[in-house]
Structure formats: structure tokens, C-alpha cells
Amino acid sequence: MSEMFSMTDVTVCYDNVEAVRNVSLSVEEGQIVTVIGPNGAGKTTLLMAAIGLLASRGRLVFQGNDIGRMSVEDRVERRLCLVPEKRELFSDMSVADNLLLGSYSLRDRSGIQKTLDEVYDRFPRLKERQRQAAGTLSGGERQMLALGRALMAKPKLLMLDEPSLGLAPLIVREIFRTIASLRDLGVSILLVEQNARAALETADYGYVLETGEIVQSGPAKDLIHDKRLITAYLGGH
Amino acid sequence: MTSDIAAILAIDGIATGAVYALVAIGTVLIFTVTRVIFIPFGDIAAFTALTLAALDAKRFPGTGALVVILACIATLIEIISLLRNGELRLLPRALFFYLALPLAVVGLAWLTMRAEPPLAIRLVLALMLITPIAPLLDRIVFRPIADGTVLLLLTVSVALHFALVGLGLLFFGPEGVRTEPLTSLSTEFAGVLISGQTMLIVIAALVFSGLLYLFFDFTLVGKSLRATAVNRTGSRLMGIRPARAGTIAYLLGSLMAGVSGILIAPVNTVFYDSGFLIGLKAFVGAIVGGMTSYPGAAIGAVGVGILESFASFESSALKDVIVFSLLIPILIWRSLASLHSEEEIEE
Numbered sequence: 001m002s003e004m005f006s007m008t009d010v011t012v013c014y015d016n017v018e019a020v021r022n023v024s025l026s027v028e029e030g031q032i033v034t035v036i037g038p039n040g041a042g043k044t045t046l047l048m049a050a051i052g053l054l055a056s057r058g059r060l061v062f063q064g065n066d067i068g069r070m071s072v073e074d075r076v077e078r079r080l081c082l083v084p085e086k087r088e089l090f091s092d093m094s095v096a097d098n099l100l101l102g103s104y105s106l107r108d109r110s111g112i113q114k115t116l117d118e119v120y121d122r123f124p125r126l127k128e129r130q131r132q133a134a135g136t137l138s139g140g141e142r143q144m145l146a147l148g149r150a151l152m153a154k155p156k157l158l159m160l161d162e163p164s165l166g167l168a169p170l171i172v173r174e175i176f177r178t179i180a181s182l183r184d185l186g187v188s189i190l191l192v193e194q195n196a197r198a199a200l201e202t203a204d205y206g207y208v209l210e211t212g213e214i215v216q217s218g219p220a221k222d223l224i225h226d227k228r229l230i231t232a233y234l235g236g237h
Numbered sequence: 238m239t240s241d242i243a244a245i246l247a248i249d250g251i252a253t254g255a256v257y258a259l260v261a262i263g264t265v266l267i268f269t270v271t272r273v274i275f276i277p278f279g280d281i282a283a284f285t286a287l288t289l290a291a292l293d294a295k296r297f298p299g300t301g302a303l304v305v306i307l308a309c310i311a312t313l314i315e316i317i318s319l320l321r322n323g324e325l326r327l328l329p330r331a332l333f334f335y336l337a338l339p340l341a342v343v344g345l346a347w348l349t350m351r352a353e354p355p356l357a358i359r360l361v362l363a364l365m366l367i368t369p370i371a372p373l374l375d376r377i378v379f380r381p382i383a384d385g386t387v388l389l390l391l392t393v394s395v396a397l398h399f400a401l402v403g404l405g406l407l408f409f410g411p412e413g414v415r416t417e418p419l420t421s422l423s424t425e426f427a428g429v430l431i432s433g434q435t436m437l438i439v440i441a442a443l444v445f446s447g448l449l450y451l452f453f454d455f456t457l458v459g460k461s462l463r464a465t466a467v468n469r470t471g472s473r474l475m476g477i478r479p480a481r482a483g484t485i486a487y488l489l490g491s492l493m494a495g496v497s498g499i500l501i502a503p504v505n506t507v508f509y510d511s512g513f514l515i516g517l518k519a520f521v522g523a524i525v526g527g528m529t530s531y532p533g534a535a536i537g538a539v540g541v542g543i544l545e546s547f548a549s550f551e552s553s554a555l556k557d558v559i560v561f562s563l564l565i566p567i568l569i570w571r572s573l574a575s576l577h578s579e580e581e582i583e584e
Contacts, residue, residue: 051474069323076476088471090464101464104457105476153475 003061004029004188005050005080005157010058012042012049019045021212022058027157027188032179034191034199034220036233037209043192044085046209047159050190051075051082062157076105081155085162087146091135095126098134098145102152112152119148122178140171147178158182159190164198176202196233200224208233238550244429246546252435252504254542255442256282259497260519261526261538262446263490267371268528269466270486271479273379273390276398278494279516281371284405285498286507289363290414297350299408300366301343307373308339314377335376339369356419360499367495371487380480398513405509413511416502438500445496446535449489462486466529514557518545521564527571 006026012019020042027033035043049056052072060068062080070078090098099119103112120127123144129137134145143163150158160179164172172195180202182189193199200206200220208216208229216223223229238246260278267275284300291298312335319327346362354362378397382389422433453459464472465482473479501507501515522541526533541560548559 053470053473071478072473073476073478076474082474084470084474088468088474090467090471092467093460093463097460097463100457101460101472101475101477104461149475 002029003027004031004063005190006059006061007046007050008059008061010046010049010056010060012045012054012056014045019212020049020056020209023209023212023214025207025214025217027190029188030183030186031205032183032189032191032203034193034203034206035209036193036196036199036206038233039194041209042212043209044161045212047082047084047161047190047192050159051080073105076153079105079154079156080159081150081153081157082159083146083150083161083163085165087142089134089142089145089149092133094131095134095137095145096130098149099126099130099152102149103154105153115152115154119151122151122181123148139166140168140174143167143171143175147175151182155187157188157190159192161192162194163191164193164195172198196229197224241429242550243547244427246550247543248429248431248435250543250546251539252438252542253545254522254539255439256497256501257515257519257522257538257542258442258535259445259493259500260515261522261534262449262531263493264516264519264523265526265528265531265534266449266462266486266493267483267490268523270462271375271379271383271390271483272387273375274387274394274520274528275371275487275490276391276394276516276520277371277374277401277512278490278519279512279514280398280401280405281367281491281494281512282498282501282515283507283509283512284370284401284409285363285367285495286416286502286511287405287409287414287509288366289359289499289502290416290507291409292350292359292362293356293416295350295353297347298363298366299410300363300370301347303404303408304339304343304366304369304373307370307377308336311373311376312336314381335373339373342366342369356417360419363499364492364495367498368488368491371491371494372484375483375487380483383479383483398516402510402513405512409509411509413506413508414502415506416499418503419499434500434503438504441496441500442535445493446531449493449531452489458485518542518560521560521567524564524571525567 004027008024009022011021023046035046037043045054048054050060052070052075059066062078067075090101099116103115125141126144126148129141137145163175163179167175176198179189179191191199191203200223203220206217206220206223207214260282263278264275267273288298288300312332315331315335316328319325319331342365346366349358349362374397378393379390382393418434419437420433424431453463461472461477462482462485464475465477465479469479518541519538522538523534525537525540544563545556545560548556
């Protein structure tokens with residue numbers, strides 16, 4: 001397996017406060033990597049820096065290229081995609097238009113319809129609601145649309161920020177099943193999640209982020225049995 | 238006032254309102270995509286009328302020199318920006334869009350003008366010469382402060398208007414112009430004579446609004462502009478570049494303003510500083526539509542046109558006072574009626 005994405009000694013500051021400090025992590029091709037940690041640990045900040053919405057120090061490498069100075073749009077054109085915590089849907093526009101705009105960065109537009117059909121197959125609910133405005137969807141449907149829209153860009157690395165946030169347990173299971181199935185398509189995934197158990201059950205490798213620093217890492221199947229993590233994040237005693 | 242006079246005033250008002258509607262739609266377009274309330278839109282409309290008048294008089298318009306100067310400044314700024322960001326690989330592209338393309342437009346207009354072209358070609362030339370101005374001003378003035386507050390952008394926009402009025406005097410001179418009517422036809426409807434020019438104004442407003450609707454609803458670029466207007470961060474995550482969306486919005490907006498300038502030139506005498514009132518009345522129309530709705534802006538602008546027409550009949554001296562007084566109740570109603578969505582609050 002070759003390396004898809006890596007961060008080396010990445011530091012992100014808000015004014016003079018370091019929200020993320022010297023973080024290093026990597027995602028191999030076809031791997032699901034998760035970053036878990038408490039609220040305010042810097043997980044979202046990390047992804048914002050990875051996509052370029054926040055400036056950072058350190059080295060960001062995607063498919064062997066240094067992307068640290070690239071704009072957000074250049075990173076997206078290289079098929080590095082982020083589904084942000086707020087989803088950032090185009091609420092006044094239809095589900096179909098949201099999905100179509102997901103493919104905006106693709107230069108080869110010949111396979112768009114096929115990709116759209118694949119997204120509708122994966123999320124039949126979106127097909128039922130394709131003419132409906134995105135702003136009128138339920139929380140679960142909005143998350144499906146955010147995921148579907150990202151898939152329209154045929155991502156090589158998909159970064160997901162709290163995909164389970166605010167969703168009913170049944171929908172959360174469906175979302176995580178979808179995430180696991182994306183690995184089979186060869187999409188690498190960097191998953192940031194507060195729902196540590198669901199994330200570690202889905203991921204291959206995990207990092208634990210606390211107050212802006214990586215404090216622990218290892219294969220997900222090992223982390224899920226780690227006593228400290230069980231006490232702190234996995235709801236065990 | 239008899240019903241005949243009321244009908245004449247209403248038709249006159251609709252025609253004036255249709256011109257304002259084109260500028261108002263352009264204003265909304267620019268605002269939603271870039272957050273800039275582009276006050277100089279009226280100036281762009283007036284400059285188009287002045288450009289067409291110069292072309293009619295077989296003189297090469299001052300617009301050519303204005304475009305060349307703006308292109309040189311924009312190119313210089315773009316080169317400095319690329320050097321600072323270490324993006325020299327983008328230099329050929331920048332030279333093409335900011336220098337070669339505007340110069341080619343001016344060159345083509347200059348060559349075509351020597352052949353003494355017919356009116357239809359002169360109209361195209363006037364629009365061609367006017368459309369690069371707003372995108373170049375965007376690069377020079379607004380791009381460096383794109384992340385500023387709406388208030389800062391508005392303040393700069395007002396300053397830019399005054400700068401353009403000065404440039405208008407320099408490039409076009411103090412004389413007013415009135416171009417020849419685009420058609421001499423006229424028809425009678427329900428006992429009221431309607432001139433061909435009036436019909437042309439309304440038809441042009443409807444056609445351009447319709448084309449804009451088709452562009453937004455049926456093309457990927459149009460949808461990307463709407464997406465930028467709805468959610469800037471979301472659109473960037475799709476790979477849509479706000480700066481490029483802004484340039485397209487300015488180009489389209491300029492085209493709308495240009496068309497309105499061409500339509501109003503045979504009806505009103507246009508001076509280098511006539512644009513301010515056109516832009517301001519269109520702005521009132523756009524505010525009626527909440528600065529975000531195209532149909533709302535168009536309806537608001539037509540309403541302003543009709544009000545102005547009746548106000549000028551009742552008291553010519555007070556017509557502008559009456560139109561702008563309309564703003565106060567509308568702003569009160571808007572501020573009381575507006576609902577803030579969850580996303581707006583989050584932002």
C-alpha cells in the first residue's frame with residue numbers, strides 16, 4: 001500500500017493560540033483512518049488545515065505532492081475532498097443541483113451521469129427527493145446529500161468531519177455502513193469523529209487527539225480494546 | 238388626472254422601470270456572488286450610452302483608453318500578487334485574461350470602427366468595449382479587500398463611483414448625448430400610443446431576464462454562481478473559485494448595465510455623471526427585492542419606474558425625493574419582516 005496523504009509537524013494557530021500542535025499522521029491508499037478526541041481537541045481545525053481553509057505550518061503531502069501552499073480549489077481539483085461538520089449544502093438549490101455541483105471540479109465530464117446514478121443507487125432517498133430544495137431535508141438526508149455530493153467529485157481521499165453528529169442511531173449505522181463500503185471502491189478516508197466506538201469499529205487505523213496534540217495512535221482494532229480509551233471515550237468503566 | 242394620462246404615465250413608468258430592472262438584476266447578481274453593492278453600475282450604463290454616441294459620431298470613444306489603462310493596472314497588480322504567492326506558473330494565463338483579451342477587444346473595436354459599421358455592429362462594439370471595465374475594476378479595487386466587511390466594500394464602491402465620474406468627465410467630456418432611436422415604429426394599444434423604443438426596452442428587459450434565468454437554471458457555470466451566492470465555503474469545497482465566479486458575475490452584470498445604457502440613450506440625454514441616479518434608483522428596486530431575489534429586484538425596479546413617472550407628473554422637482562423616500566418604509570418593512578435563517582446566524 002502506498003501513502004495517499006500525510007501531515008508532518010502541522011501546527012495551526014488562531015491568532016496567537018495554537019489549536020493544533022506538531023501533528024503528524026498519514027493515510028495509506030484504500031485505508032480508513034480515524035482521528036478521535038474530545039470536543040475542542042482540534043479535530044475540525046486539523047481537517048480545515050488539510051483542505052486549505054485554514055493556514056498551517058508544517059508539511060502536507062497528497063499523492064507525493066506538497067499541497068501546503070495550494071488553494072482549496074487546487075486541492076479539490078486533485079480530488080482531495082472534505083465533508084465538513086456543517087455540511088455546507090446549497091440550501092436553496094435542489095438535491096440534484098447540489099449533486100451536480102459536487103462534480104464541478106472534474107475536467108472529464110463524460111462519466112457524470114454514471115456517477116450520479118451510482119450516488120442515487122447508494123442513497124435511493126436522494127433520488128426520491130432530487131427536485132426538493134436541500135434546505136428542506138431532514139438531518140440524515142442532509143448528511144447523505146453531503147456524502148453523495150462529495151462522491152460526485154470521485155475523491156481519492158475523502159475527509160469526513162463528524163458525519164454522525166446530530167443523527168439518530170439508525171441513521172448513524174447507515175452512514176457508517178456507507179463509509180465502510182467506500183473503502184471497497186478504493187477511496188481513502190480520513191474520518192474525524194466524536195462517536196469513538198463507531199469510528200474505531202469502521203477504521204483501520206486511529207489517532208487520538210487531545211488539546212491539539214496526538215497522544216496515542218495504533219491499529220483501530222487495538223485502540224478499541226485500550227483501557228484508557230475505553231474509560232475516556234468508549235463509554236466503559 | 239384622466240385615465241388616458243394615467244395609462245401614458247404607467248407605460249412610460251414601465252419602460253423606465255424596465256431599464257432600472259436590468260441594472261437592479263445586475264446589482265443583485267454582483268452582491269450575492271461577491272457581497273459588493275456595486276454603486277458604479279449606473280456609471281457603466283451611462284458610459285455605454287456615451288460610447289455608443291461616440292461611435293455614432295464616428296469618433297473612437299474614450300472607453301477604449303479607459304479599458305487599456307485599467308487593463309495595464311490590473312495586469313500589474315496581478316503580476317505582483319502572483320510574485321508574492323510564488324505562483325508565476327499562472328503568469329501566461331493572467332497576461333491573457335487581464336492584458337491580451339481587453340487589448341484585443343479595444344483593437345478589434347478600433348479596426349471595426351474604421352469600416353464605418355452599421356448600427357447593429359456599433360451596438361455590439363459599445364457592449365464589447367464596456368464589459369471589461371467592471372471585471373477589471375473588480376481585480377484592481379475589490380479583489381484585494383474581498384474578505385472585508387460589506388460596509389467596507391460599500392464604502393469603497395461609493396468612492397469608486399466618484400472616481401468613475403471624474404474619469405467619465407476626462408474620457409467623454411461634459412457634453413450630454415442622446416443617440417438615435419433604435420426603431421421608429423409605434424403602435425396603439427387601448428387608445429394609447431406606444432413607441433417602438435418603449436416596446437424595445439420592455440422586450441429587451443424580458444429577454445435578458447429570461448436569458449439570465451436560463452443561464453442560472455440550466456448551465457453548470459450558472460449553478461456555480463448561485464452556489465457561491467448561497468454558500469461561499471461550500472462552493473469552494475466543490476472547487477468553485479469565488480474570484481472567477483465574481484469575474485463572471487461582473488461580466489454579466491456589465492452586460493445588463495450596458496444594455497440598459499443603450500436602451501435609455503435615445504430616451505434621455507445622458508451625461509458623464511448621469512449614471513448615479515440610474516444606479517441609485519435600480520438600487521432602490523434591488524432593496525425592494527431584499528438584495529437577493531432577481532424577480533423581486535425586477536418588480537421593485539419597475540415599481541420605482543412607475544412611481545417616478547407619476548411623481549414627475551405631479552411635481553417634476555420632487556420626483557427624486559418621492560422615489561428615494563420610498564426607501565424608508567421599505568427598509569422598515571424589510572427589517573421587521575426579515576427572518577434570519579439558521580445558516581445566516583451561524584455565519
